[in-house]
Amino acid sequence: MNATATMMRLVSFLTALDRWLLAAIVLLGILGLLNLAALPGPALFLKQSIFIAAGFILFAGFALFDYRILRSTPLVGMAVWGSGVGLLALVALIGEAVRGAQNWIYLGPISIGPIEIVKLGSLLMLAHYFAREHRGLVFPGRVALSALAVIVPITFAFLQPDLGAVALLAMLWFGSVLILRIPLRTVVAIVLLVIFAATFAWGTLLHDYQRARVLAFLHPQDDPLGAAYQSRQAIVAVGAGGLTGRGIFAEDLISRLSFLPESSTDFAFSAIVERTGFFGALLMLSAFAVILWRIGRVAIRATNNFSCAYAIGLLVLLASEISLHVGMNLGMIPVSGLPLPFVSYGGSHLLTTFAALGILESIRLHQPGFVRSDRDASAEL
Numbered sequence: 001m002n003a004t005a006t007m008m009r010l011v012s013f014l015t016a017l018d019r020w021l022l023a024a025i026v027l028l029g030i031l032g033l034l035n036l037a038a039l040p041g042p043a044l045f046l047k048q049s050i051f052i053a054a055g056f057i058l059f060a061g062f063a064l065f066d067y068r069i070l071r072s073t074p075l076v077g078m079a080v081w082g083s084g085v086g087l088l089a090l091v092a093l094i095g096e097a098v099r100g101a102q103n104w105i106y107l108g109p110i111s112i113g114p115i116e117i118v119k120l121g122s123l124l125m126l127a128h129y130f131a132r133e134h135r136g137l138v139f140p141g142r143v144a145l146s147a148l149a150v151i152v153p154i155t156f157a158f159l160q161p162d163l164g165a166v167a168l169l170a171m172l173w174f175g176s177v178l179i180l181r182i183p184l185r186t187v188v189a190i191v192l193l194v195i196f197a198a199t200f201a202w203g204t205l206l207h208d209y210q211r212a213r214v215l216a217f218l219h220p221q222d223d224p225l226g227a228a229y230q231s232r233q234a235i236v237a238v239g240a241g242g243l244t245g246r247g248i249f250a251e252d253l254i255s256r257l258s259f260l261p262e263s264s265t266d267f268a269f270s271a272i273v274e275r276t277g278f279f280g281a282l283l284m285l286s287a288f289a290v291i292l293w294r295i296g297r298v299a300i301r302a303t304n305n306f307s308c309a310y311a312i313g314l315l316v317l318l319a320s321e322i323s324l325h326v327g328m329n330l331g332m333i334p335v336s337g338l339p340l341p342f343v344s345y346g347g348s349h350l351l352t353t354f355a356a357l358g359i360l361e362s363i364r365l366h367q368p369g370f371v372r373s374d375r376d377a378s379a380e381l
Helices: 002-016 020-037 043-064 067-071 074-096 112-133 140-146 148-159 164-177 183-206 210-220 229-241 268-300 306-330 348-365 369-380
Strands: 096-098 103-109 108-112
Touching: 020 043, 020 268, 020 348, 067 096, 067 210, 067 306, 074 096, 074 103, 074 112, 074 148, 108 183, 108 348, 112 140, 112 148, 112 164, 112 306, 112 348, 140 148, 140 183, 140 369, 148 164, 164 183, 164 306, 229 268, 229 306, 268 306, 268 348, 306 348
Parallel strands: none
Antiparallel strands: 096 103, 103 108
């Protein structure tokens, strides 16, 4: 009897999950795996397959967990944030430098990207703060205090240095502040502060190779085989894809022949578009649009301030990751090195993204009437 009841609860849980969200994630995961399968050697493909399987288990676990416990326990978010920041500090001591940046801790065959833990922790901390102080956000001081959640890890990210993480954390905070309808005078003050900080960083904090990337973006013709090489090759790969692509397993692909560096991670979008063409890019961006739509739907229909703030923060975070990665691959912004969610190779980023969406799914499942209305809407379609 107990086994039957457990099975029925499991079936009920699985049928209640957001099918649109899961379908989009599966599609993106398949595209990412196809990109890895076309590369020489099966190692990355096999590892990513394991990461994706573990990610779905993590997603289900967080979805089953009652988010209201998390909402009522701010210390959990602080612990996640603190552990991530602590690991960032540890990276400065024992981390290994890769391509000029010291971003990873290596423990035998396992590599840990602390910035991914920090992103999830910052997301939770900001959600708690904005939920608690939503009436006080008319005061610039209260808004500025919330920035501490990202200023501390941004400082460590600068020291590594990791400009992609800096941009992402800044966009997470700034985007959340804008969507939460902060008064205009506070927004203007924030913009002026950002301009000042960017000017200061350019003059004193950025490394020479980072300035070179920005200058290469502005004047790519000045150094086509140096700082501008990655960006130019990414654009060439996208253009070579045409409408229908050159084929998943074609032998003469720019990305396969190593003319496109980091085709499994930082330039995964360009590599996939070269293989699948404009239609593949459209399919990929449509899947991302579905994910953002489902997150936005939870934010709009949230029944409490924490749920709304968390969903808004996650929406801003994923939208920023997608836009920065795609923009970098299309030569629209300087190269900074950011993965594409569910597509780029990497366990740390993939697992934390699954965890973040699992918490969102828990919010959806534990809000009265939400699942039923979603089923009614699906039936109408």
